[in-house]
Amino acid sequence: MQSLNETLSRRGIDGDLHALIQTLAQCAGEISTLVRGGALSGVLGATESENVQGETQKKLDVIANDLIKNALAAQPLVKGLASEEEDDVVPANAEGRFLVSFDPLDGSSNIDINSLVGTIFSVLPAPTGAVDESAFLQPGANQVAACYMLYGPATVMALTTGDGTLMFTLDPNSGEFLLVEERVRIPEDTAEFAINMSNQRFWQPAMQSYIADCLKGKEGQRGKNFNMRWIAAMVGDVHRVLSRGGLFTYPQDTKNPAKPFKLRLMYEANPMSFLVEQAGGVASTGYERIMAIQPDGIHQRVAVILGSKNEVNTCLGYHG
Numbered sequence: 001m002q003s004l005n006e007t008l009s010r011r012g013i014d015g016d017l018h019a020l021i022q023t024l025a026q027c028a029g030e031i032s033t034l035v036r037g038g039a040l041s042g043v044l045g046a047t048e049s050e051n052v053q054g055e056t057q058k059k060l061d062v063i064a065n066d067l068i069k070n071a072l073a074a075q076p077l078v079k080g081l082a083s084e085e086e087d088d089v090v091p092a093n094a095e096g097r098f099l100v101s102f103d104p105l106d107g108s109s110n111i112d113i114n115s116l117v118g119t120i121f122s123v124l125p126a127p128t129g130a131v132d133e134s135a136f137l138q139p140g141a142n143q144v145a146a147c148y149m150l151y152g153p154a155t156v157m158a159l160t161t162g163d164g165t166l167m168f169t170l171d172p173n174s175g176e177f178l179l180v181e182e183r184v185r186i187p188e189d190t191a192e193f194a195i196n197m198s199n200q201r202f203w204q205p206a207m208q209s210y211i212a213d214c215l216k217g218k219e220g221q222r223g224k225n226f227n228m229r230w231i232a233a234m235v236g237d238v239h240r241v242l243s244r245g246g247l248f249t250y251p252q253d254t255k256n257p258a259k260p261f262k263l264r265l266m267y268e269a270n271p272m273s274f275l276v277e278q279a280g281g282v283a284s285t286g287y288e289r290i291m292a293i294q295p296d297g298i299h300q301r302v303a304v305i306l307g308s309k310n311e312v313n314t315c316l317g318y319h320g
């Protein structure tokens with residue numbers, strides 16, 4: 001089996017980007033070891049601090065953030081970074097070619113119950129000039145690479161550099177990511193959806209109707225029975241979609257009128273949309289392609305509907 005390193009060389013990936021991806025993979029290897037140790041690694045439980053989004057930080061949110069931040073700051077190719085756990089953009093190396101946005105630990109609420117968590121990265125080209133927030137405010141279509149690492153029964157990495165989506169598995173013996181699938185394809189049709197049903201009464205009418213029709217099953221207008229899955233970590237749900245298809249959504253809701261959307265554009269929605277589109281899927285807010293959005297802040301949130309092409313398009317049909 002080919003290692004990540006061999007795969008990137010064979011594909012002729014730009015040397016700088018190659019080196020950066022290796023750094024990201026190395027960070028994930030270290031986080032994976034901590035996750036696997038659980039209580040023995042001292043990574044469970046919460047801190048007393050809150051991040052800029054007003055969420056209590058878990059110990060592992062902070063540990064993973066610091067680990068990645070230090071690794072990227074030491075990487076001359078990185079001009080700046082933006083993280084879910086950093087209030088502001090962090091400048092790195094003035095000569096760097098890339099900007100990296102990341103969610104150091106996705107699915108933090110799962111860590112203490114020994115369930116799925118992961119890390120998400122988005123790589124953008126660095127514009128000339130100073131690194132401030134405006135440098136990061138580029139549409140997702142500008143991304144030069146995106147990946148997630150899922151710390152599950154196996155640690156896996158899904159990666160795209162704009163030429164398909166590749167899947168790797170971390171070999172616990174060598175500590176290297178090995179290529180297991182070169183061209184991931186999301187089946188176009190599915191009978192499986194993922195949504196936090198507890199928010200049902202807060203959704204917009206379009207999502208209410210779409211899910212209601214799925215729930216009517218064979219007897220309803222969809223004419224088939226649907227299955228439901230919800231991991232509460234976007235990495236886990238998107239990994240299932242890449243593995244066997246499905247529709248994943250975190251739609252707009254009115255639960256907290258000050259916060260109509262849950263998922264963050266720069267380090268959740270955009271990189272996942274890139275991976276999904278490169279595997280033949282669709283990623284939309286309901287009204288526009290996620291990767292076409294012109295961002296207005298590094299912590300901006302958006303509605304997300306992604307997955308199997310025909311099913312997402314059916315859902316978009318309800319949005320008019």
Ligand code: AHG
Pocket residue numbers: 084103105106107108109196232233234235250262
């Ligand atoms: P994070 O742990 O990085 O804050 O992200 C969690 C996100 C996302 O991964 C998941 O789909 C969603 O929050 C789950 O939220 P709820 O359980 O509140 O619905």
Ligand code: MN
Pocket residue numbers: 103105106107234268
């Ligand atoms: Mn997250």
Ligand code: MN
Pocket residue numbers: 061084103104105106107108
């Ligand atoms: Mn997170």
